[in-house]
Amino acid sequence: MQFEEYRNLWVFVETEENTAKSVGYELLSPGRVLADKMGGKLVAVVIGGNVKDVAEKTIDYGADEVILVEGDEYFNYSTDAYSYAMKTLVEKYKPSTILIGATNNGRDLGPKMACDLNTGLTADCTMLDYDTETGNMIWTRPAFGGNLMAMILCPDNRPQLGTVRPGIFKKPEPVTGKIGTMIYEDIHIAPENIRTKLLDRIKEVAEAVNLEEAEIIVSGGRGVGSPEGFEIIRRLAEELNATVGASRAVVDAGWMPHAHQVGQTGKTVSPKLYIACGISGAIQHSAGITGSDCIVAINKDEEAPIFDVADYGIVGDLFTVIPELIKEIQKLNA
């Protein structure tokens, strides 16, 4: 394998129904840094139905070049169409590294590409680096339920593939009017070669309580004061796309249904972020949350035991702190 032929860093920007998934733009952030480090170009690859605007946006977000593949067959994701397009592109342009957002579709596409291209894929990375000496990406990912981190290399094959969890990186600041090259590639696949058919698409907005699998949980305790007080907890949760949890005291008081209860006699949870609002942190509650990657406590009582298990804490009234938090988060996501 002639490694010198393989240059540039690609970011696959996933679209669905002509709209880009945010993670594609996010990956242009580390993509920029890594491309500079390897002395290559940052190339966005946009595949979709009618997604020229997405392609243009990737230039604003820092891509030097964007490869655009359009066609009705790409309006919705299918393994066959997308992997065919990607294989064709990779064989033509020979990128050194491809970053893919670890969405369900990204994690469907990645393994198929790895096989088609006979190369290594590292899933669900949370940290990315590039070794200038060897030309290898250093992919870091969690394993064993987050108890262990592994650094993975793909030293003998190109391109090097990795999927990256959404939300790990921040979108770059867009620069409007930036000049970049847009390359149109006319790649099509016959409908009969797409072996899966989308029969129906159901969009659900219903609030499901799935505390065990939640990535972010916002929980309220006695400090919330009343069932109505939970409204503010819900608003914060909504802002973070989080699941609402509750302490035993709150469930016993009938303010929240038992399905929301976190703790020894409720659910044991291990989200990436757990925000405890107005929860004192009785042992029965804290025992159920210590598996969380990061715990934030908001409590009026500076001595509340919840601060002993928290990574970050605000001593203050949740009713004044949370609205400010919501504003800050909106700013961050803007």
Add this chain to the structure above:
Amino acid sequence: MGYKFTEEQKDIQAMVRDFTKKEVEPRGREMDQNGWCHELYQKYIETGLQSTPIPEEYGGAGLSDVECAIITHELAKGDAGFAMAMEISWVCTDMILKHGSEAQKQKYLSGVVDGKLFAFCLTEPGAGSDAAGLRTRAKKQADGSYVINGSKAWITNSGIADYYVIMAVTDPEKGANGISAFIVDKGTPGLIIDAEEDKMGMRSSDTHGMTFDDLKVPAEALLDKEGMGFKMAMEGLDGGRVSCTAISTGIAEHALDIAKNYALERVAFGKPIAKHQAIAFKIADMAMYIEAMKLMLYDVAEMKASGVRCSVQAAEAKLFAASHTTQICLDAIQVLGGNGYSKEYNVERLMRDNKLMEIGEGTNEVQRIVISGAVLRK
């Protein structure tokens, strides 16, 4: 424990352990409040565990008292009342297996395989452990049928059972040898279920008094011959006492588990309370007694399985397990302090549940009568 389980027994143990962890234990507190859980029973019979001791020709697994003890023991780690409800049905199937006619076996043993449940009607308001003092009468009619009158007390499963084994006096002149056993289907006219008992513990099991008001049963309802009832009841009690040992052992292990986990987490004076000797030594004593209980349990279960008479050993095992488990539960509550006094943490329930094991199937005092009687026999 050095007791060697077979691979098959280990499989069954793992299977019941998994079922208990996922289905029984999570319902424990709710059943303590709301009583018998039919949904759990449905899930249980889907596993086929109820057919463990039933011979294969009647659709069962044909396994022994050891496997039954394993199942009762494991279920009791999740909920003692449920374990008790299940094992009592087996006390009745055991009687039918040993004493029943072929027709009775066909109907009732296959019925249990299909998910039917038994209640064992021995205890009366005025006669508990002195079974010989029964007052319920069964009078033989000219056509060979019997008419039963009387009342029973503390009958587990009575409100939910499909079949009842009823002990009644057929010949008052003969004392203990005048007692006979009858199998009666639910819904038979004259079989009356009284109000449910509001019990201290074992609240997941269903317990009522019963009244028999001219309960007419055919001659075929008689189990074995007239006058065999007392002997069967005593044999049944041996099995029941093995089961009580299994239940208490399960409760004790549950209590130790809760106490251990709590002691490792709860910090006082700068270290987990498990590091304080006062707590650590309590845990040590619990573990020691549990080990002894397990040894006695599987030893006596093995005796029963191989057909050796084990009344004294069953009494000893039950007395040992029941009385020490009550103490273990009290100690576990003490380890949890205020939280132990709260229903939230389930240990107080274990104490209430186990208290029955010092009373049912013969009180601690009755076990001592059995044991001392054997030791002091000339």
Add this chain to the structure above:
Amino acid sequence: MKILVCVKQVPDTTEIKIDPVTNTLIRAGVPSIVNPFDACALEVAARVKDVTPDTEITVLSMGPMQAKEALTECLSVGADKAYLCSDRAFGGSDTLATSYILASAIAAIEEKEGKFDLILSGKQAIDGDTGQVGPEIAAHMGLAQVTYASEVSVHGEDVIVKRESDQGYDIISVRKPALVTVVKTAFDPRFPTLKSKMAARKVPIQVITADDIPNIDLSRCGLKGSPTKVKKTFTPVRNKTCVKIAGEEAAVSAAKLVGMLADAKVL
């Protein structure tokens, strides 16, 4: 109809603890279980069999001999036959090599027993969490794939899959044969029955070694067949000391907190 379910024996990661002194995983005493997502895949297969009784379910695993335990468990909850791929030459395989070996083993099994109509596996294993082996088996075998299925039903030659998406779910149809990976289903895997449990122990587990797979290319197996290499592993250090923001205006506290969370890549 013939269904193959690929299962992995994994340590129960919920039971794994970290040694507070050495900061390493304590693996001793951690029970081995059937990967929960694979158990869901098997339940999906068993449910197909419930409605189509002439379905035969085969389970396949790769790993050391100890993995027979996991297969025996599968045999007690719906599987009819079990194969274990086990060979020193397979050790150290990454997902690409593992999927190559499994695809080759499946071809060898199909040679003997006929083609599978449907191949199922969990969406990922809870120890590695890669989610790659399933789709890669499909790619090696040239099969169509559908990932993240929460429901699967078979209608004649079509397999209908309810697939989780970001906003809800898609209903996808695919012709047999196909490979489908399964998420945690709404229904729990069934319990074994006393009889199925006792019968499972009596079913022989057929071991497949490299010698049993004709034409397998050993250079594509094990460490040398693996494009990815683990450079090192480490346990993430938990910062147990709480950074407390006290005595500030709410707006200031909130800004500080969000800033710190963003810096820590939590937000």
